[in-house]
Amino acid sequence: MILPKLDYKKAKSLEEAIEYFEKSNGEAAYFAGGTDLIPRIKLRLRTPSLVIDLKGIEEMVGIKKTDEMYVIGANTTIFELKNSEIIRENLPTLYEACAQTSCEVLQMRGTIGGNILQDTRCLFYNKSLTWRRAKGFCYKMGGNVCHATGGKNVCYANYSSDLATALLSLGSKLVIVGKDGQRKCDFEEILTGKPEKPFNLRQGEIVKEIIIPGGKRQGAFEKIRIRGSIDYPLINGAFTMDSKGGKLVVGAIGSKPCVYSVETIEEERVKILSETVFNDLKPVNNTVVSPVYRKKMGKVIAIKLIEKTKKGA
Amino acid sequence: MRNRKISFTVNNEKVTLHVRPYETLLETLRERLLLTGAKEACGLGSCGACTVIVNRKPVRSCLILTLEVEDAIIETIEGLKKNGNLHPLQKAFMEKGAVQCGFCTPGMIMTAKSLLDRNSRPNRSEIIEAISSNLCRCTGYKKIIEAVEDVCSKE
Amino acid sequence: MEEELYVVGKRVPRTDSIYKVTGAAEYTADIKLPNMLIAKVLRSPYPHAKIVNIDISKAKRVPGVKAVITGKDGYGVKWGVFKYTQDHMMLPIDKVRYVGEDIAACAAIDEETAQEAIELIKVDYEPLEPVFDPEEAMKDGAPLIHEGYPRNINIHVHIEVGDVDKAFKEAHYVREDKFRAQGEAYAMLEPYACVAYYKNGYLDLWMPNAGPHVRAKALSNLLKIPLNRIRVRHVFIGGAFGGRSEVAPADFIVSLLSIKTERPVKLVMSREENAISSRQVHDVVARIKTGVKKDGTIVARDYEVIYDGGAYSSTGPIAASVPFYVYEECYRMANVRYHGYRVYTNKGIRGMYGCHGRAFLAGCEAQLDLIAKELGLDPIEIRLKNGLRAGEETATGSKIISCGLQETIEEATKKVDFKNKWKKATRLKGVGMGCVAIMCGFPMGFRSGSSCSVKFNDDGQATIITAIVDNGQGNESMAIQIASEVLGIPMEDINIINADTEATSLDPGAYSQAATFVGANAVKRACEDARRQIAEIAREKLSCEIKDIVIKERMVFSRKNPENKIPISWIVREAFLRGKPIIGVGSYFPNIDLKREWVSKPFGQMAGSFSYGTSVAELTVDENTGKIKVHKFIAAHDCGRPINPMAVEGQLEGGIMQAGIAAIMEGNIWHNGFLMNPDLLEYKIPTAKDMPDIETVLVTTMDPEGPFGAKEGGLTIRMSAYSAIASAFYNATGRLFKELPLTPDKVLELLQTEEG
Structure with a gap:
């Protein structure tokens, strides 16, 4: 499968990357591991005229731990994270999410930044141009219909990042760099909830690093998929708990994971919470299993995560 | 769009080529260097049939732009045989019956090699974890796992 | 001695x-010949539409394009494996019958140019009403996909032995169930490819095939070239599993392009094209009615199996028959009725598969376990009681000269303490088995x-x-x-x-x-x-x-x-x-009754000999997530004598994955004639992590005819592994499956229904 015409530039610094972007008239795409981007370009889901390789930017790689926080460079690979003592010892939620992402060879290529900025997915969308043209372009493609539901001007594509679900439960923040400088925001803030355009980033901005509040954090991660490897989640969930309480996140259904603050983990409260999760999830028929099933799994995952965390603690 | 010059090492040989900026490493290996051992089975990174090793890491060469590998050291299935001797993995795959149609074999062996390069004595579950990056339609994986185990037990 | x-x-x-x-090893896509052109195919975006006009003028003008062809460049010959199934023109001129059907093609100096030209071909269609469900397609008034096939019935196989109705009346217990299965993807790792080189009136070809001579003969007919001028050459082949048996539209197209240009032409399909436009596997609905005596002897069987055949006949008569035969070659059937319907629908072409017919076979075997339980027997007893033995004849008149069915049952079940485990099935943990026979050749x-x-x-x-x-x-x-x-x-x-x-x-x-x-x-x-x-x-x-x-x-x-x-x-x-x-x-030349015919005379010696096999699976079902975990799988196969035990084991192990684990994962998903998972991401080929602990047993029966006593080497597991999963699921949950694959959503749904 051949790529359409595009140019390639490797940036040595954030400044250089942003400069390349600025010169591209907004037609460039940042390129880290490429495990999400390259297939999309091959399928003509994205048609950048230039890809800007960020892998040469050294300040974007590495895992740092202080008492207050963990700082993870956006170019750190999922495999590096999985094999990091720091992550495994202190952030089991993130560790598990890494271990369950795709397969090892792709974990070695895929980066944390790329993973959380992966575009949303849909069984009707992630197809070749020929397939989509034959079917008719959907809303996310610039048409007006959603093939999965038959609805007009709506999109239900799923944000399928496993790492994102874990990072949201850990209360992560992002450091974002753009032409006007650096800003820091809650990860949750950049999620628009719009599957057709899932991220609230300004043109040309780069996620430089991910910041996770410090300390040893109890938690767990769950993912439902058909195969044991090379599979995106049909639904995923993460729970992280510390002295101040816990945060439950259920993701991979729709474009924005559901985030819940959990004050107590008494059985009765957990049951109520799991019902809330069930009611909040609005899956549609756009994966290989039924939407009803995915909705039910929200409840199952919620209970399982909290139980697992209790046991671990 | 003009072709760009790039140099890298493939199987211990330095090459300098002019490639399209949107050319994948898989295309360069297969079409320009005639190293057709790496296969295209899905083209989207799902299957691993195109796996080669770049700077000691296994990669899906269908997801990599050739321009990314400037100065890199690339190993492909064609380079595993050294001085006329098969690599222990190649031998084990033959002797343990881990090869059927052979289309996944080059990628599978390269993934297994990269595992042994970073961990010369992986246990069974580590082997399974690593090779579950690659799809095989013929073998049910049993003999592939046994072949990798066989190499570990001999090393 | x-x-x-x-x-x-x-x-x-x-x-x-x-x-x-x-x-x-050089596979077709690896071939590079001097002056070689690259071909691309334009495919139908409609499931059913009249072709009004095709304008190739712009495509022809693209620099680097050497030829553009449409159905008009063909010779109007329709291909079919049998005289009565000639329905496929390879490049249609009248109408298109499935999304992905070949419409036009070009050959150019490189892939980019060929792609560019293909995009410039303009086709005017007049959409026709499509039909996707075979049961709908069989109804009066459904849109007709081919002329001359009322109710879209491409093939109807009717076999009747004994007095079925009488036998049902006399039966002690009768059970009827309906089972479905999604069609699978062959998903051979090598996407389809073809290289053709026409020079001086002779055509050389390379492509993945399962029989070069039948391929050459088909192309000789389609291209109106004498057979001696067509040469199909040896090439390495990246898997077939039944899916590379027949001539493919790509062969015809690449040949035509090479004839036009007198240059070598190569076409390599993308994974998506391979899934949509090469061959697929039949979706199947099976109605299975079985009557037994009190002692477990099966006295009556009534089967109706509907095969979703897609747009063309392909190996139609064989596909509509084989699941029944591999079953009648395994068990005694004094009174049996089989109606096999292969029905046209506006979906991709379906061909034979090494694991063909899982709805029927897994349905029969899982139902058999339920019947055994009703009668107070166990799966081993009921299979041994009804299983054929050497010297016997099958219902349709094939003599069995060697048979290791009993041994495969005993050997396979021994390994997991089957009898005890089956009786004491704890909730959501079960064992199950499936048996089958395979003909070593057919007429x-x-x-x-x-x-x-x-x-x-x-x-x-x-x-x-x-x-x-x-x-x-x-x-x-x-x-x-x-x-x-x-x-x-x-x-x-x-x-x-x-x-x-x-x-x-x-x-x-x-x-x-x-x-x-x-x-x-x-x-x-x-x-x-x-x-x-x-x-x-x-x-x-x-x-x-x-x-x-x-x-x-x-x-x-x-x-x-x-x-x-x-x-x-x-x-x-x-x-x-x-x-x-x-x-x-x-x-x-094997002892085969050459008067035997799939539709007109389904009686007589089917093959020289038959292999036998038993699959046993042990699994648990997660009641919360519906996920099935297969822990152990035993495959026992009577191959007469293994020529290379390692190779035969490899076949069994592959079968465990491709039929067994596939039964919980694999299935084509459709939406109005569009294949939703034509890739290797959403179509779930199991990974190494999904495989159970495997044991294989090779049973030796020393076939009197086979070379050194050998028979076919491993297909029994490809056609029984899903039965073991379906039976083990019944044992674990008390429920028969309704549709394969048993993905977790379907499992949860079943768990919420009544047992039995």
Whole structure:
């Protein structure tokens, strides 16, 4: 499968990357591991005229731990994270999410930044141009219909990042760099909830690093998929708990994971919470299993995560 | 769009080529260097049939732009045989019956090699974890796992 | 006393594997010829539409484009495997019948140019009402996909033996169930590809195929070129599983493009094209009604199986029959009625599959366990009671000359303490089994037999020439192994020329399960002929009797005086000097009733022999997530005698994945004629992490006809592994499956229904 015409530039610094972007008239795409981007370009889901390789930017790689926080460079690979003592010892939620992402060879290529900025997915969308043209372009493609539901001007594509679900439960923040400088925001803030355009980033901005509040954090991660490897989640969930309480996140259904603050983990409260999760999830028929099933799994995952965390603690 | 010059090492040989900026490493290996051992089975990174090793890491060469590998050291299935001797993995795959149609074999062996390069004595579950990056339609994986185990037990 | 064998039965590395582990094996997409053009195909965006006009003028003007073709460039010939199934023009001129159907194609100097040109072809369609569901398509008033096929019934196979209605009346217990299964993807890792090179009136071709001769014949008809001018050549093949059996539209298209340009042309399909536009597997609905006596004897069976055939007939009659036959070859059926309907729908073309018919077979076997339970029997007892034995005849009149069914059942179940586990099935943990038989070949007229020749070269090495084709299962190595045994020279001394229509004679092909039983039998006979010639000369030189001649490790000697050895090369040279070089020929034609016909006369001897197999699975079901975890899988197969046990095991292990684990993961998903998972991400080929602990058992029955007692090597597991999963699921949950695959959503749904 051949790529359409595009140019390639490797940036040595954030400044250089942003400069390349600025010169591209907004037609460039940042390129880290490429495990999400390259297939999309091959399928003509994205048609950048230039890809800007960020892998040469050294300040974007590495895992740092202080008492207050963990700082993870956006170019750190999922495999590096999985094999990091720091992550495994202190952030089991993130560790598990890494271990369950795709397969090892792709974990070695895929980066944390790329993973959380992966575009949303849909069984009707992630197809070749020929397939989509034959079917008719959907809303996310610039048409007006959603093939999965038959609805007009709506999109239900799923944000399928496993790492994102874990990072949201850990209360992560992002450091974002753009032409006007650096800003820091809650990860949750950049999620628009719009599957057709899932991220609230300004043109040309780069996620430089991910910041996770410090300390040893109890938690767990769950993912439902058909195969044991090379599979995106049909639904995923993460729970992280510390002295101040816990945060439950259920993701991979729709474009924005559901985030819940959990004050107590008494059985009765957990049951109520799991019902809330069930009611909040609005899956549609756009994966290989039924939407009803995915909705039910929200409840199952919620209970399982909290139980697992209790046991671990 | 003009072709760009790039140099890298493939199987211990330095090459300098002019490639399209949107050319994948898989295309360069297969079409320009005639190293057709790496296969295209899905083209989207799902299957691993195109796996080669770049700077000691296994990669899906269908997801990599050739321009990314400037100065890199690339190993492909064609380079595993050294001085006329098969690599222990190649031998084990033959002797343990881990090869059927052979289309996944080059990628599978390269993934297994990269595992042994970073961990010369992986246990069974580590082997399974690593090779579950690659799809095989013929073998049910049993003999592939046994072949990798066989190499570990001999090393 | 049986003579000692030197090579046959040994775990030898396959001869082809050295090419594959070094990357040297050349598959079709790897072929590069001077001046070669690249082809691309324009495909239909509609499931059903009239073709009003095709404008190729813009495409032709693209610099670098050398030819553009449409159906008008063809010869108007419709292809069909049988005279009564000729319905496929390869490039249609009247209408399109599925999304992805080939409409037009071009050949250009590179892929980019070809792609650009394809985009410039303009087709005007007039959409027609499509029909996607075979049961809908069979209704009166449904849109007709082909003329001359009322209710869209492409094939109707009707078999009736005994008095079925009477037997049901007399039965102690009767049970009827309906089962469904999504069609699978062959998902061979090699996407389809074809290279054609037409020069001076001769056409050379390379493509993954399972029988070069049938491919050449089809193309000869379609292209109106004499058969002797078409040569299908040997190439490495990246898996077939039944899916590379017949001529493909791509073969026709690439050939036409090469004829137009007189240059070599290559087409390599993308994964998506391979899934949508090469071949797919039938979706199946099976209604299964079974009546038993109190003691578990099955007295009555009534089957109605509907096969979603997609847009064209393909191997229609065979596909509509085989699931029934592999079952009737396994169990006694005094009274049985089978209605098999293969129905046209506006979906991709369906072909035969190594695991074909899982709704029917898994349905039958899971239902059998339920019946056993009702009667107070267990799955082993009821299968042993109803299973056929050597010497018996199947319901449609095939005599069984060797049968290891009982042994496979006993051996496989022994390994997991089946009886106890089945009785004491704890909640959501269960065991199950499935049995089946496989015919080693089937009637293919004059193509049912195979022949081989072997020549000795001057240094005492030999070359065997056979049409046996290797799709990855190891047929080439198997042939060499047999030759090595007979000729007394090591495998490395034997070269093989095969799967090349110019050099080899007819063979039934790899898709008919006949490579060992028929093809290798011919190899054995040719080598025996050569051996006789060697022995003739050796007898003079050694002054001994012919029956005492031994050839071993390249040496010829008399068993009475083993010290006096002559190198085989001396004999070979002597033969050259005498003007009678050692050239052996041999052929084998199985005992098949050639009057037998799939639709008009489904009675008579189906194949020379039958292999038998039993699959056993142990699994648990997660009641919260509905996920099935298969813990252990035993596959026992009666292959007569394994030529290479390692290769046969490999077939069984592959079958466990492709049919067994597939039963919880694999299925094509459709949406209004669009295939939703034409890739290797959403179509779930199991990974190494999904595989259970596997044990294989090879049962030896020494078939009286097979080469060295061998039969077909492993397909029984491909056609019974899903049954073991379905039965184990019943044992674990008390519920029969409704549809395969048993993905977690379907499992949870079933768990919420009543047991039974």
